[in-house]
Amino acid sequence: xxxxxxxxxxxxxxxxxxxxxxxxxxxxxxxxxxxxxxxxxxxxxxxxxxxxxxxxxxxxxxxxxxxxxxxxxxxxxxxxxxxxxxxxxxxxxxxxxxxxxxxxxxxxxxxxxxxxxxxxxxxxxxxxxxxxxxxxxxxxxxxxxxxxxxxxxxxxxxxxxxxxxxxxxxxxxxxxxxxxxxxxxxxxxxxxxxxxxxxxxxxxxxxxxxxxxxxxxxxxx
Amino acid sequence: xxxxxxxxxxxxxxxxxxxxxxxxxxxxxxxxxxxxxxxxxxxxxxxxxxxxxxxxxxxxxxxxxxxxxxxxxxxxxxxxxxxxxxxxxxxxxxxxxxxxxxxxxxxxxxxxxxxxxxxxxxxxxxxxxxxxxxxxxxxxxxxxxxxxxxxxxxxxxxxxxxxxxxxxxxxxxxxxxxxxxxxxxxxxxxxxxxxxxxxxxxxxxxxxxxxxxxxxxxxxx
Numbered sequence: 390x391x392x393x394x395x396x397x398x399x400x401x402x403x404x405x406x407x408x409x410x411x412x413x414x415x416x417x418x419x420x421x422x423x424x425x426x427x428x429x430x431x432x433x434x435x436x437x438x439x440x441x442x443x444x445x446x447x448x449x450x451x452x453x454x455x456x457x458x459x460x461x462x463x464x465x466x467x468x469x470x471x472x473x474x475x476x477x478x479x480x481x482x483x484x485x486x487x488x489x490x491x492x493x494x495x496x497x498x499x500x501x502x503x504x505x506x507x508x509x510x511x512x513x514x515x516x517x518x519x520x521x522x523x524x525x526x527x528x529x530x531x532x533x534x535x536x537x538x539x540x541x542x543x544x545x546x547x548x549x550x551x552x553x554x555x556x557x558x559x560x561x562x563x564x565x566x567x568x569x570x571x572x573x574x575x576x577x578x579x580x581x582x583x584x585x586x587x588x589x590x591x592x593x594x595x596x597x598x599x600x601x602x603x604x605x606x607x608x609x610x
Numbered sequence: 611x612x613x614x615x616x617x618x619x620x621x622x623x624x625x626x627x628x629x630x631x632x633x634x635x636x637x638x639x640x641x642x643x644x645x646x647x648x649x650x651x652x653x654x655x656x657x658x659x660x661x662x663x664x665x666x667x668x669x670x671x672x673x674x675x676x677x678x679x680x681x682x683x684x685x686x687x688x689x690x691x692x693x694x695x696x697x698x699x700x701x702x703x704x705x706x707x708x709x710x711x712x713x714x715x716x717x718x719x720x721x722x723x724x725x726x727x728x729x730x731x732x733x734x735x736x737x738x739x740x741x742x743x744x745x746x747x748x749x750x751x752x753x754x755x756x757x758x759x760x761x762x763x764x765x766x767x768x769x770x771x772x773x774x775x776x777x778x779x780x781x782x783x784x785x786x787x788x789x790x791x792x793x794x795x796x797x798x799x800x801x802x803x804x805x806x807x808x809x810x811x812x813x814x815x816x817x818x819x820x821x822x823x824x825x826x827x828x829x830x831x
Contacts, residue, residue, distance in 0.1 A: 421679075451675040458642075458671065458721045488720030488760050495716040499709030500679045528759040535756055538749040539712050541703075 390446070392419040394508040394547065395501040397493050398447070399423075400436030402592060403512035403550060405572045406562035410549060411510060412443065413565055419504060420447040423493050425486060426456035426465040429578030439571040450496060462486040464576060471576045473585040481520050481587045484576060490523035494532055494546065502540050509536065510547035516555045516591065526551050555591055556598030563601050570604045584609030611667070613640040615729040615768065616722040618714050619668070620644075621657030623813060624733035624771060626793045627783035631770060632731060633664065634786055640725060641668045644714050646707060647677035647686040650799030660792040671717060683707040685797060692797045694806040702741050702808045705797060711744035712753065715767065719757050722765050730757065731768035737775045737812060747772050776812055777819030784822050791825045805830030 393416045398404045400422060411418055422436040433449060440447035456465050463469040463483040472480040490511065497509045517524030526548075533546035550558055562569070574592045575582040582589050582605050589606060596603040614637045619625045621643060632639055643657040654670060661668035677686050684690040684704040693701040711732065718730040738745035747769075754767035771779055783790070795813045796803040803810050803826050810827060817824040 448679070450679065454672040454675065455717060455720070458669070458717065459724050461724050482762075485761075486720075487723035488716055491716040491756060491760050492713070492720055495709055495712040496676060496679065499676070499707075499713055502708035503680050503682050522762060523760045525759070528756065531752055531756045531759055535712060535749065535752045538746070538752055539709050539744045540706075541743060 391417065392446070392504055392506040393417045394419070394510050395497045395504075395506050396420045397423070397497050397509070397511045398436045398440060399512070400432035400434070400439065400573045401512075402562060402567070402569065402572045402574060402595070403514055403555065403558055404436070405439050405567050406558050406565065407510060407512040407549060408439065408443065408445070409562065409565040409567050411547075416508075418445055419500070419506060420445050421450050421497055421500065422447065423450045423452055423496075425452045425459070425489065425492075427486075427578070428464060428467070428471070429573065429576050431578050432573040435571055435573035439568065442568065442571060452492070452496075455492070459487045459489070471586050474587060475590055484587065485521060488523065490521075490528075491532065494536075498536050498539065498544050501544050502542065506544075507542070508545050508547050510549065512550055513548050514550040514555055514558060515552060524551070555595035559595045559599035559601055563599065572605065574605070582606045582609055612638065613667070613725055613727040614638045615640070615731050616718045616725075616727050617641045618644070618718050618730070618732045619657045619661060620733070621653035621655070621660065621794045622733075623783060623788070623790065623793045623795060623816070624735055624776065624779055625657070626660050626788050627779050627786065628731060628733040628770060629660065629664065629666070630783065630786040630788050632768075637729075639666050640721070640727060641666050642671050642714075642718055642721065643668065644671045644673055644717075646673045646680070646710065648707075648799070649685060649688070649692070650794065650797050652799050653794040656792055656794035660789065663789065663792060673713070673717075676713070680708045680710070692807050695808060696811055699808070705808065706742060709744065711742075711749075715753055715757075719760060719765050723761050723763065727765075728763070729766050729768050731770065733771055734769050735771040735774060735776055735779060745772070776816035780816045780820035780822055784820065793826065795826070803827045803830055
């Protein structure tokens, strides 16, 4: 088996659409999902279902040993509450896991080298930019350079959605037939999407913008 | 407790000297050592002894869950033999663990953000450049940029030895009083330094160049 691209798949709507988009472009994908101690572990089940549903190679990467080293985020610290409200508010900074993207990208790049793939892909988009510095194009550009320099073979970093917003991703995903019921967005990780955390609110806005009914947040908004 | 710098300490002579060098400059250090499934786990004991000997905060980071993802190196795959011979030979590429430095740096940067430190340091030196792309200044420059861009607070990457060779490091370490008996270099990880693997040979050359007796490789060269 040979692969073109190692895709980082959180199980949310962005990475799900990215998987369908990269497959649509004819790429052979190896998918990685990261368990870093997030309270919304449900997203990992969504990622697995989504990837296996397309017959893809998928692995869960266990980074739970890093949780205490990266302390201080509402996503991994039970004592810090997940903030409710709009995604771009200052309070949402509590959901940042320190350097999460660089850590996931570095592992994905190492795995790409190990299996002979030449690309790594992640689903950062323009709506993330305000809250997450490691979703900005400036960061991605530098990580792409680092991926080219870290080994004898160059690895390239794909970030197909970094210039579009979540509404455009919802439209594209719908066109590509992404099974939205196999995606998970809510940071609270309960039995259903809460509709109130920043992540849910952003998803609800994206589907509204695209004019699409979302089976996962319908009725909770 | 506050820290200035998160130092990546392998337990070898370079990172040991780096610790003493950074302390000599007055920095408060938090030290991390990485278990990535290397066969020479003895280096972790050396790192612990060295750091605790200076009264430093030290943590062992467990990345053994990544071993299968980063397969293909003689350092982590029991079925691949550690090559003997000179450090700069083509055969030494077998000792490369895919993207090891980016992975360790990204975790160290995340930890620095988490504890409020502003720097991360690693002990890459000029003798590493031929075999390890991720020890070159071009790579370090880009990772320094990435560290500045990944969060709201800038983290800077120190690589104090990237312009000097291992002989100069041995001289500096000796001047600073590094306890060489608390360092470990041999890739084979046996009871004593083998004197034959590339890593041992490079150490022996460095001490010879510096005109210093090394308690760890004396008699095995």
